[in-house]
Amino acid sequence: MTQTTETTDNSSAAKPTTVPVLLVPSHKIDVQLVVACGLDRAIGERGTMPWYVPDDLSHFKELTLRSCVIMGRKTLESIGKALPHRRNIVVSSDFTLKDRFANIEVVSSLPLAIERAKIARPWAEVRCEERCRVHYYHTVSIIGGAQLFAEALNYANTLQVTQLWARFPHADTFFPEVERKNWRWECMPQQCAGRDTFFFCAAPQPEGFAQEIPPLDEAIVQDSRTGEVLDREHLPQGLCYRFSTFRRKKEMRPVDDAGTESGANASVSAETADVAEAGTSSAEAPQEA
Ligand SMILES: NC(=O)c1ccc[n+]([C@@H]2O[C@H](COP(=O)([O-])OP(=O)(O)OC[C@H]3O[C@@H](n4cnc5c(N)ncnc54)[C@H](OP(=O)(O)O)[C@@H]3O)[C@@H](O)[C@H]2O)c1
Numbered sequence: 551m552t553q554t555t556e557t558t559d560n561s562s563a564a565k566p567t568t569v570p571v572l573l574v575p576s577h578k579i580d581v582q583l584v585v586a587c588g589l590d591r592a593i594g595e596r597g598t599m600p601w602y603v604p605d606d607l608s609h610f611k612e613l614t615l616r617s618c619v620i621m622g623r624k625t626l627e628s629i630g631k632a633l634p635h636r637r638n639i640v641v642s643s644d645f646t647l648k649d650r651f652a653n654i655e656v657v658s659s660l661p662l663a664i665e666r667a668k669i670a671r672p673w674a675e676v677r678c679e680e681r682c683r684v685h686y687y688h689t690v691s692i693i694g695g696a697q698l699f700a701e702a703l704n705y706a707n708t709l710q711v712t713q714l715w716a717r718f719p720h721a722d723t724f725f726p727e728v729e730r731k732n733w734r735w736e737c738m739p740q741q742c743a744g745r746d747t748f749f750f751c752a753a754p755q756p757e758g759f760a761q762e763i764p765p766l767d768e769a770i771v772q773d774s775r776t777g778e779v780l781d782r783e784h785l786p787q788g789l790c791y792r793f794s795t796f797r798r799k800k801e802m803r804p805v806d807d808a809g810t811e812s813g814a815n816a817s818v819s820a821e822t823a824d825v826a827e828a829g830t831s832s833a834e835a836p837q838e839a
Pocket of ligand 1: 586592593622623624626628641642643644659660697698701723
């Protein structure tokens, strides 16, 4: 259980009041993995992300708000602080992280992180005033980076993928290859007039990071704000993206909490098609405030 505060609208009072919210796991928790990646499965470069797509940050926020996130130590350092209004569990061998970052819990392995996310935070760690609101979360999101994703693929039931229509030639961190046959594409990419559709988010891209944008010959490009179909040959600064959700097939159950494999094949394999190439969408976290 973690403490977070939020402002509630109090219509009878002139001033809004701030009520602490305790995030508590519900009895049934789904483990999902949330990632944004390029066509080359790039997820990071020099400790950050080589793109800026505000729509994806909003999508990430929507997926993770008022629930629990699990991240690797470098991802925490990349974000620079615990994500607000979420329970933050960090996987690291460095337990002194707690002295440098407020509102985090540190555990030494991913199975321990998942186990911890399924129980309430020790009461001694929670500073809750008399008046607080309990919010039960149903989802635990593993939000990266690459090192954590590689192991997390064995535990997640759901993949929330944002596919960015770009390659990042100097990226140094990549999403692992995914065994596609274990996953059912639940939400098809958006379609317009029976054709693959990408959204376009106009935003200046960060300086000093190379991006290669291949032509979108077959797809329709829609403005993410207005839905207007855009001329894909003459797009302003920004990136095309789409979101996809994959569910693990029933017969491919994830490993259990003890770390033993219970499914027919829950492992990551090098011979598989790649979720990014499969045409999905992406989402992100590290740049989010
Ligand atoms: N595009 C996206 O969706 C996305 C999401 C997240 C991050 N990123 C990017 O990814 C990069 C960081 O990823 P990264 O792979 O370098 O680092 P990371 O996975 O965030 O952190 C690595 C560290 O976390 C701990 N750790 C990770 N997996 C572990 C495991 N299975 N068991 C035990 N400890 C584990 C270790 O900490 P100790 O060394 O302290 O023991 C390890 O050194 C950044 O560039 C970031 O911007 C992108």
